[in-house]
Amino acid sequence: MWPRRDKFPPGPFEGLKGWSFQALNESPLEMFSKPARDYGDIAGVRVVNFRNIFINHPDLIEEVLVGHPRRYIKGRVLQANRHVFGEGLLTSEGDFWLRQRRLVQPAFHRARINAYAETMVQYTQRMLENWRGGEERDVHREMMRLTLQIVAKTLFDADVARDAQDVGKSLELLLELGANFRRTLFVPHWVPTPTNLRIKREIAFIESILYRIIAERRASGRDTGDLLSMLLRAQDEDGSRMTDKQLRDETITLFLAGHETTASSLSWTWWLLAQNPVGEARLHAELDQVLGGRTPSLEDFPRLRYTANVITESMRLYPPAWGLARVAIEDHELGGYPVKKGMGVAMAQWVIHRDPRWYDAPEEFRPERWEGDFIKKIPRFAYFPFGGGPRLCIGNNFALMEATLILATVAQKYRLRLVPNHPVVPLASITLRPRHGVRVLLESWRSRPRETLPCVSQPTTQAMSAD
Numbered sequence: 001m002w003p004r005r006d007k008f009p010p011g012p013f014e015g016l017k018g019w020s021f022q023a024l025n026e027s028p029l030e031m032f033s034k035p036a037r038d039y040g041d042i043a044g045v046r047v048v049n050f051r052n053i054f055i056n057h058p059d060l061i062e063e064v065l066v067g068h069p070r071r072y073i074k075g076r077v078l079q080a081n082r083h084v085f086g087e088g089l090l091t092s093e094g095d096f097w098l099r100q101r102r103l104v105q106p107a108f109h110r111a112r113i114n115a116y117a118e119t120m121v122q123y124t125q126r127m128l129e130n131w132r133g134g135e136e137r138d139v140h141r142e143m144m145r146l147t148l149q150i151v152a153k154t155l156f157d158a159d160v161a162r163d164a165q166d167v168g169k170s171l172e173l174l175l176e177l178g179a180n181f182r183r184t185l186f187v188p189h190w191v192p193t194p195t196n197l198r199i200k201r202e203i204a205f206i207e208s209i210l211y212r213i214i215a216e217r218r219a220s221g222r223d224t225g226d227l228l229s230m231l232l233r234a235q236d237e238d239g240s241r242m243t244d245k246q247l248r249d250e251t252i253t254l255f256l257a258g259h260e261t262t263a264s265s266l267s268w269t270w271w272l273l274a275q276n277p278v279g280e281a282r283l284h285a286e287l288d289q290v291l292g293g294r295t296p297s298l299e300d301f302p303r304l305r306y307t308a309n310v311i312t313e314s315m316r317l318y319p320p321a322w323g324l325a326r327v328a329i330e331d332h333e334l335g336g337y338p339v340k341k342g343m344g345v346a347m348a349q350w351v352i353h354r355d356p357r358w359y360d361a362p363e364e365f366r367p368e369r370w371e372g373d374f375i376k377k378i379p380r381f382a383y384f385p386f387g388g389g390p391r392l393c394i395g396n397n398f399a400l401m402e403a404t405l406i407l408a409t410v411a412q413k414y415r416l417r418l419v420p421n422h423p424v425v426p427l428a429s430i431t432l433r434p435r436h437g438v439r440v441l442l443e444s445w446r447s448r449p450r451e452t453l454p455c456v457s458q459p460t461t462q463a464m465s466a467d
């Protein structure tokens with residue numbers, strides 16, 4: 001399919017000329033979109049002495065993530081953040097990663113996730129007890145606090161309500177500073193710059209809370225059957241247990257990977273819905289019909305199809321993990337081009353999810369595009385918010401259930417109206433989140449009990465632009 005070439009692929013920023021770290025830091029989304037626009041499915045990008053291949057076709061992405069994952073390790077930015085994530089699942093490699101993945105996987109089996117549904121709804125209701133109609137709130141902050149508490153409770157049986165605000169801020173800062181390309185690639189984390197010292201302080205603060213949770217559980221000897229108990233029980237073949245440092249690495253990774261992503265997907269969803277009254281009306285119609293004012297539960301999850309499509313479409317337009325990177329560890333060929341050991345390979349959900357080859361009117365928010373068998377008609381990696389292959393997000397089903405249940409629980413009580421003139425702009429750090437949050441006015445909404453509904457005819461959906 002791909003003609004063979006012997007050279008590095010052509011691209012827009014070859015050599016130092018024209019390359020701007022500032023531009024990369026300030027508008028990384030555009031810096032990833034431009035090569036796709038100008039050079040198509042494969043583009044070569046040279047950053048000082050790092051050579052990278054940007055791949056912009058789903059089949060090439062499948063080849064990297066599923067076909068030959070052993071040819072690569074994680075990208076340079078994630079590697080440079082090892083002092084944050086340690087040897088946690090996101091950053092570890094090889095046999096160590098595989099062992100840890102097998103250990104952690106049972107906490108994400110379907111039956112376990114199902115058991116988390118009640119906590120997800122309960123914590124959302126607890127948040128709503130503090131909300132009042134007519135109030136103005138930053139819904140991104142609310143979602144961040146909520147998803148952090150849900151991860152802490154479901155995986156570690158810890159109530160972090162007291163610390164949620166501070167922990168959330170520290171984690172957010174680590175993700176933001178950790179994504180600064182220039183700093184992470186050229187200033188080692190041990191150099192005592194003001195930013196590095198700040199990062200050190202934030203890590204120390206989070207560690208103090210994680211080590212407290214770990215120490216309390218070790219001291220109590222309690223086996224609550226949650227992930228932390230499973231990790232504490234786990235033994236190596238030689239009989240040794242996981243050290244506190246290993247536990248710290250896995251817990252900080254799950255806190256970081258597991259809360260901001262889901263929170264951001266919900267924040268973008270509220271923002272998109274507020275601009276799409278037809279989609280919003282259809283969401284409420286489904287909630288009325290399926291729930292009729294009842295609190296959502298696990299059993300409702302498969303019937304909340306439109307609600308789930310709203311989340312799917314929101315993650316298409318605003319994928320919380322907006323790009324993935326790898327470094328080749330052996331020479332090989334990709335898309336007809338030679339890839340040398342040490343070269344980077346990058347792929348961006350932000351770019352692929354907006355490609356008109358796979359999506360009609362790609363900039364428009366149209367949850368109904370996911371109805372029927374649309375997913376089967378597009379290439380497998382034309383939609384990959386959770387990555388793919390062996391390094392597929394371990395929390396994908398957790399996140400989908402959580403986002404759907406939170407959306408359903410909140411939308412039954414409130415419609416969120418955007419505060420005029422508040423700028424909602426994406427910040428592409430390690431995740432894609434709204435830079436200044438999403439300020440909303442809460443408008444009370446009363447779900448109609450099912451028996452009072454007329455025969456619900458679905459409103460015709462007229463998609464509106466997302467941007």
Ligand code: HEM
Pocket residue numbers: 074089090091101151253254257258259261262265319320321324325385386387388390391392393394395396398399
């Ligand atoms: C909407 C929400 C989420 C999105 C979009 C998302 C996205 C991703 C993506 C794209 C990867 C693959 C990274 C790569 O290949 O380099 C990943 C990995 C991972 N995610 Fe998620 N994630 C989400 C929620 C969660 C949740 C809720 C958890 C845990 C509670 C979680 C834990 C992890 C972990 C531990 C990994 C590393 C897995 C491994 O390499 O074995 N994520 N996530």
